[in-house]
Amino acid sequence: MPINIYIQESFEKVDWLCDDIWDLPTQIDMLQTWMDIKGKNLEPSKYVADIGFDIRKDASGGGGVLSSKSMAIMGAIGMDVYFSEYPSAE
Secondary structure (H helix, E strand, O other), rough: EEEEEEEOOOOEEEEEEEEOOHHHHHHHHHHHHHHOOOOOHOOOOOOOEEEEEEEEEOOOOOOOOHHHHHHHHHHHEEEEEEEEOOOOOO
């Protein structure tokens, strides 16, 4: 389910990103790219970007960074971000 973007009240699908990519840093980068291209053009409403990510068992810090620019766009269009953590399928 990696990133499901939808309207909160109706669950109407807006977009779907990162089909088979489950690592959070890559997903956040792709979400920010999407925000710069498409997200900034959405009419204000109540949106959700639900990021389904896999736990990195070898992680030792670092990770993705959600930029203030993307957060400003999200605030302007009314988007919340949900982080849905899934155990590794390995």
